[in-house]
Amino acid sequence: MNASADITGFGYLPDGREVTRIVLRGGGLQMALLTHGARVQDLRLDAVAHPLVIGADTLDPYLGEMSYYGAIVGRFANRIADAAFALDGKSYKTDANERDQQTLHGGTEGASSQLWELQSVSDTSATLTLDLADGHMGFPGNLLVTATYSLPGEGTLALDITAVTDKPTVCSFAQHSYFALEDGGSVADQTLWIDADRYLPVNDLMIPTLDAPATVTGSRFDFRTARPIGTAGLDHNFCLNGAEGDLRRVARLEAPNHLSLEVVTNQPGLQIYDSARQPHMTGLGGRQHGAFAGIALETQAWPDAVNRPAFPSAVLRPGEVYRHAVRYVFATPG
Template identity: 45%
Template sequence: MAYARLADGRPVERVRLRRGGIEADILTFGAVIQDLRVGGRSVVLGFDTFEPYIDQSPYFGAIAGRCANRIANGRFTLEGREYHLPLNEAGRHHLHGGTAGFSERLWTLEEADAHSVLLSLESADGDQGYPGTVQATCRYTLLDDTSLRIELEGRTDAPTLFNPAAHSYFNLDGTGDVLAHRLRIDAHEFLPVDGDLIPTGEIRPVSGTSFDFREPRVIGEQSGHEPLDHNFCLSREAVVQPRKVAWLEAGDGSLALDLATTAPGLQVYDGAKVNVPLAGHDGRGYGPNAGLCLEPQFWPDAINHEGFAGCVLRPGETSRQVTDYIFTSRT
């Protein structure tokens, strides 16, 4: 029986994964992580029912794509041809794949068992203005009783951009905001942005800036400088095996999260603009800074900046991103 249905009658499925002390609910709509619980505690923002994901969710738990993050003015040139994408952010820029990106699509449930689920999606040539037909897959796997792995893959029949990203908002202690959480990011450089959050083109060292998280810092300290919605530069290209790049600890120290990924960038968003009028998991309200996004991906607007870690995908290639969320309880 379907978990829910879209307005056109198509069924939305929900798959529950369990392994020891970790449990994940996955929706076929948007490949959403609806809930993720560690030791019974919900650690991501989301809704207990499906309907709010249609018009109230700021990408809670979704896979953003075909190209996550921002593309300036919705324009890019690939192999001599200029492409124009929907301007779905303030009418000026392209965000997270457009008005009907991967996060708004119904994925196909390919296989599932107690510990893993595989979803697939076909994005046709011209979808949201992108060239080439892309075959995408997303696999969620509980590796053990503390870890969730996300594997994102894509293939194309023509040169295109492919940069999907997992967009969960984490809150490890269930309080109203994450400002007391501590964060470490193993990055020596970040990308400054303009007033529209578009990278300026500079690759700046974090040293001497408010974006230096190489040693653990309380997130609320950052809010005294400038909002946190920036790409941290992990490498100039994707790597083969996941390596630990970030660490997040609950304000009360009861739970910690290590993030390991193959991606060359990590977009970190402090949730300052979150303002959801509906109650979420466990009846919690979601206001500003209710959760922290840690989004492994290629660098934003890379196609328009020389020297950025880019996401061009060509026929015969397979794009693969692997990310592990590893939890450690101290209670």
């Protein structure tokens, strides 16, 4: 471990364990990570005066209303209907942590609430690991997860996640930062492009209503030509074009100040949440945030894939390696 790295304490969990803060610098970016949730706590770009993510200056908000902010969520990101699924003929009941009906982001004690272990760090990268036990939150298999954040250059934040298991299980992680390209601006006024011909309609519980995706053509979900996000509300999975496993450009966000963010990933889905339902909260440096203050761009498996045979598989088996790559690329005008 690089002794010169910027590593400090950030507070203590209720059980007395210390949360560590790690600062990385490279490619015009400065990023602060927390071992709690393997989360991005702060992110800055040279020549931009404000943070690029919604975060908190202290640990307490991350133990409550901001539990998913900046974190890696899983072992299954997004939702599992009825908090149940079957795998290889065996039924599993998972933690029903949303509305007492379904599993959200791996359950109450999912990856976002865990204290990850810092394995290695340099000035520009950090690797963290997490062991999730067989039966944790109802999921089968001992799952070893490794996440490496790096700043490889040219305004790029890179995240690579791998996982291995000793039993067949389901596995899908997502990076859950809320990006804020303007200081106090609304994402409703920002322009979004998504390389997706299809999306998943959802019901009031945010569970997909169909066993096959719907076309975006003629709907408010058609972002194949860049346009303003608006205030109609987005909390939907877009079924990305291109071959799953190939690293490809899938989305671009641009604010009126012309600061932009591109998303590159190898995942089949992109959950867009425009924070329309976000309650008022205090963020970094005392900033006040409300609805539409930030946007989550979560690369992932499709929601409820464990119960939908027609969806891309989210099953991980012994001897296989789950691989998730995502790049967030920021650029200033000119």
